Amino acid sequence: MKHLEAFFRQKVPRAGKDLPGYYRSALVAGVSLLMAYFPLCFLLYGMRGDGWHWMPLLMLAAAAACRRSIGRVNARACVYMYAATNAIWSAWCVHAFGWSTGAQHLLLPLMVLIFFNIYEPPWLKAAWFAAQVGLRMALFRYSTVHVPTCALSNADSMFYQSLNSITISLILATICAHLSTDLQEAERQLRIDNQELHREAGTDPLTQLPNRRAMLDAIDAFQVGFPEEHFCIAIADIDFFKRVNDTYGHNCGDYTLRALADRFREAAGEAYSVCRWGGEEFCFFLPGMNLDAGGQEMQALCEAVARMPLSFGGHDFTINITIGVEENDFQSPVDAIIESADRKLYMGKNGGRNQVVI
Numbered sequence: 001m002k003h004l005e006a007f008f009r010q011k012v013p014r015a016g017k018d019l020p021g022y023y024r025s026a027l028v029a030g031v032s033l034l035m036a037y038f039p040l041c042f043l044l045y046g047m048r049g050d051g052w053h054w055m056p057l058l059m060l061a062a063a064a065a066c067r068r069s070i071g072r073v074n075a076r077a078c079v080y081m082y083a084a085t086n087a088i089w090s091a092w093c094v095h096a097f098g099w100s101t102g103a104q105h106l107l108l109p110l111m112v113l114i115f116f117n118i119y120e121p122p123w124l125k126a127a128w129f130a131a132q133v134g135l136r137m138a139l140f141r142y143s144t145v146h147v148p149t150c151a152l153s154n155a156d157s158m159f160y161q162s163l164n165s166i167t168i169s170l171i172l173a174t175i176c177a178h179l180s181t182d183l184q185e186a187e188r189q190l191r192i193d194n195q196e197l198h199r200e201a202g203t204d205p206l207t208q209l210p211n212r213r214a215m216l217d218a219i220d221a222f223q224v225g226f227p228e229e230h231f232c233i234a235i236a237d238i239d240f241f242k243r244v245n246d247t248y249g250h251n252c253g254d255y256t257l258r259a260l261a262d263r264f265r266e267a268a269g270e271a272y273s274v275c276r277w278g279g280e281e282f283c284f285f286l287p288g289m290n291l292d293a294g295g296q297e298m299q300a301l302c303e304a305v306a307r308m309p310l311s312f313g314g315h316d317f318t319i320n321i322t323i324g325v326e327e328n329d330f331q332s333p334v335d336a337i338i339e340s341a342d343r344k345l346y347m348g349k350n351g352g353r354n355q356v357v358i
Helices: 002-009 021-048 055-069 075-097 103-115 122-145 154-201 212-225 241-248 250-268 291-307 334-350
Strands: 231-238 273-278 281-287 310-312 315-317 321-327
Touching: 021 055, 021 075, 021 103, 021 154, 055 075, 075 103, 075 122, 075 154, 103 122, 103 154, 212 231, 212 273, 212 281, 212 334, 231 241, 231 291, 231 334, 241 250, 241 315, 250 273, 250 281, 250 291, 250 310, 281 291, 291 321, 321 334
Parallel strands: none
Antiparallel strands: 231 281, 231 321, 273 281, 310 315
16 A cells, blocks of 8 residues: 555656656567567468458557657657557557457557656556556457458468467567666666775775764674674774874874774774774774783784884884773673773873773
8 A cells, every 4th residue: 555655646747858868768679579479460361361451560660759759759649659659559469350369469568668767657557457447348348249251261260369469478578678677777876886885884984994873883793693692892092193193294193094004994894893983082893702812902903003114205103002902891882881991091091092991
């Protein structure tokens, strides 16, 4: 019911000459197959029936006019011309040869084209649906009370039914292939673009590390998936980072942050994750680790950073970091765990820096 309500509430753009690429290619394919089908019908009806019938050539002319109009006239007019061609041909075949030839099934591809036409309002699509069902019922009723003008043998009737079944299946399959291929490609590209936007929204532009939002999402996802699992959160801050900026310039500060991010990324590997928390602060999420294991990892990292040589603008220097680590106690919310790690960080700052507090 919700889908039906959404269908009738959809907004419709104003019709113009331009058609969406996927719809244009589907319509061209459907009309082109009709243009191949009608001459074949003309030849076969003349050779197997009781004389030549000129209706297929008239329909060929109508299909050619429809094909020529695509992109030249109003988009809705193109579809109406295609619909009229199919409807007239179906009615004539039932009148001339009866219901058993199956030509009336050419109305089925029309149903697909109507519902995929973005320029048709929902109420008109519903009206088209009702009209097609009504036309099929009327043709069937007509076939039960009217004797076909061309009597066909069982063999000829089977032959024409096979021809129509193959043609209709080809048209329907071709239209659906064009619609589904382009729509799936559009959907695929949209998903890729959305994923890229999501990645960019969760990435710090300077260091290319995840940002605070992405880290919090990762922690939440871990807690949902592994509610009984240990983990630690660590907050690290560069000691005397302002001195680096004041001494060597802000470009050197950016270089330092990028170099440190690369070192953190290398150390984390697959064992844990790191993000730029803000400014010169970084946050580490260490899944599956208790406080002792998490503290050992951060201590090793702290020592590695102290040994890391840095060089910018002809100046060689080193930096230190201070880290506070807190363990999940299975009771506190994530914000409280992060706040506790942050308090330990500032305990380390006040206690001399270049250390890990657990």
